[in-house]
Amino acid sequence: MTTRFDTVPETKGTADVAEAFSEFMTAFDAFKETNDRRLDEIERRHADVVTEEKLARIDAALDQTRARLDRIAVKEARPALGAPADGRRAALDLEHRSAFEAYVRGGVETGLRAAEAKALSAGSGPDGGYLVPQPIEAEIGARLAAISPIRALATVRTVSSATFRKPFRTAGPEHGWVGETAARPQTDAPTLAELAYPTMEIYAMPAATQTLLDDAAVDVDAWIADEVETVFAAAEGTAFVTGDGTAKPKGFLDVPRATEGSWTWGKLGYVATGAAGAFATSGPGDALIDLVYALKAGYRQNATFVMNRRTQAAVRKLKDANGDYLWTPPAAADGKATLCGFPVVEAEDMPDIAADAAAIAFGDFRRGYLVVDRQGIRVLRDPYSAKPYVLFYTTKRVGGGVQDFDAIKLLKFGTA
Template sequence: MKPYTPLETRSEETETPADLDLGAAVAAVDELRAAATAAREQNQNDLRAMQARLDAIETRAARPGATETRDGTVERRAFASYLRLGNQTPADEIRALTVSNDPQAGYLAPAEMSTEFIRELTEFSPIRTYASVRTTGAPSVKYPTRTSITNASWEGELEEADESNITFGQTEVVIHKIQTFVDISNELLADSGGAAEAEVRLALAEDFGRKEAIAFISGTGSKMPEGIMTNTAIDHVVNGHATNLSADKLIDTLYSLPAAYRNAPGAAWAMNGSTLAAVRKLKDGQNNYLWSPAYVAGQPETILGKPVVEMVDLPDIADGSYPIIFGDWSAYRIVDRLALSILSDPYTQARRGVTRIHATRRVGGRVIQLARFVKLKTATS
């Protein structure tokens, strides 16, 4: 017979199986909830990191000069995928590629936009280097001139002096304007990484320099500078033959100027390349060349001891032309009113998808002392 145990004692010391199962379930649920929360936070962190990497890639791709440009981006990505996956490349990217062989003029790799531009040589006369250049803020510059000197005479004692009359005048250099504009595609500006705009600016500078040089040599003076060869008041020496240069007449040309002008620091010959070649071929009675180019580095070529400037805009040797000019080039005055101004306008032509680049230059030029120059005329009279 078992001993008697009070009911209160039995209820405090004994746990039922149901109580044990409920506690374990609660603990398991708490563990699962904590694991799910940690996994969700980890996924969010990974998503944020991935988004940051995508943003960085898009930022680099949008920069000018990036490896991938908008031109051919789809093809480049498809090509990269093909290199990684081969035949497993998705069909939509395979369609962006062209598969062929060299004899059929087909290539797998996409085209690349080079930043190197191929350009032709632009030649113009370097008259700015030798002329006298000034700047002004006015539409023209007037230079007062004195056209005579006093008329002193020898007088005896107590005789009165005679009056002298001095005449004055003025020479005006008028400022003229040259301008143009260029429309360039916004896509080309973006795809070239700034190289296209720089090339347009270079082309404008070359064009304006060429047009200025031509005007300084042969400009009419109407809406453009007056050219040094246009001024008919400059004295000249006749060569005596329409095509064959005379060495004696070159000497006459040099010494027809006063010594002060002939020996001035800016005194030099000017002619184009073909005329210079003809001068270099002149020979004496023993078939020796009269003049030779300089063989010392840094020393200019000379004719009769005076420097030679090659100016491509001077005329060739022909009957009645003036292929050679000699003088003190500081007597040709160039006045700059406005340096080459380039304005980029991306707004007015935005509907067409182009940027308009305006260029303007204001400059004047004229001979201010005619007596400092002399020309050689290839003619018989």
């Protein structure tokens, strides 16, 4: 089978999406056929190296085609910079955008100072940079949600302070059943604790020539959003998964773990596969079923599998007792693959399958993980440090951490 990858420009349009999706489904059909042959050869104790190599090539082809489809979908999801709202706010936004463009193109700060004074902005200035206009900030946030897998799944809150604090109940309130005329004894009050999510600074430093900035045809708003989205998304994606909470958000894999039977609040529960660095030889898919049902029903209805592409490649080969594949391709070009009936999201920062690695997470991430964005993205223009280029030191503040330790479960590739 010959499958083409990235030979067609990834422009917007239904034709590109349809072609990429058709290639993906063709590759998956070939994958199933070759994997069935491989399993049959293993059962007959006559495994063919040629079949193994062919399966590996088709598996790689499947990943490449899916990646191309995802890139097209991300481009389709990018919002356009919209016009500001009506009224006084519209006038302020338009003034801010005009002043910001003058600052980016020529370093003129006077208009920005006046615009931010009218908007009662605080904490900006020539030393710390100037706030980007709200439409640009909103577009950057929307683009990050489209390409950052955990941000797209999690709850996102925007705050104006350095730390977001969220109370939660550790015990109570007490309750009881009583008859219609029976006395109502006083109950104990609920016990509350607090989770804190400090926002940390993340930065990008796109560079441009003065010739580019002098070109009136260049949309500087879109240019800045284009330059910083990938940098921010990559850094956030890593932090939300494995961040240690020091100068970055705390990732859900940095949280203490416990076997599901001894789970307590403050830890993430896990299910073991029964084999070190692999699925069990007998009934390899059973661990995935156990993982699904380790999650309470209230979380399970909105749950998602999270893993990297190499783990997903291993999962694609698994079948249930009836010989049906546990992994199913998306039903539409803009859909997600499913595993055991639940959507699968690729996060490249998830670990590979290895001894005792938690390579698969499953849960309701909207209830389980919180992303905190502090209002305001700042840009500091630096025409001196890298002549003849003009640098734009762009910063935003973001925090994150687990908010419900019962909403996410892990699959550990180990014996216990």
